[in-house]
Amino acid sequence: MAKKKITLLEHAEEFEGRRHTFKTTSDRILSSREAKELILGINDLYKESKDPELMDLMKRLTVIKQKIEKRLRGRPDKS
Numbered sequence: 001m002a003k004k005k006i007t008l009l010e011h012a013e014e015f016e017g018r019r020h021t022f023k024t025t026s027d028r029i030l031s032s033r034e035a036k037e038l039i040l041g042i043n044d045l046y047k048e049s050k051d052p053e054l055m056d057l058m059k060r061l062t063v064i065k066q067k068i069e070k071r072l073r074g075r076p077d078k079s
Contacts, residue, residue: 034067
């Protein structure tokens with residue numbers, strides 16, 4: 001369990017530090033799914049430990065995920 005926690009947190013930190021400029025829509029979709037997977041995994045750890053740092057990390061990842069999804073939806077039509 002401890003090894004899973006370390007690798008999940010390392011992966012989340014790496015994801016957070018990564019540049020989020022995507023060439024294709026499929027890249028955005030994959031990144032959004034990756035963010036969701038990380039958030040849900042960290043949430044499971046948070047339920048056990050109630051560590052405020054985990055909550056902060058989840059919030060930061062959620063902001064990134066929302067920006068990606070906002071770009072996926074595109075602009076609303078002005079009709």
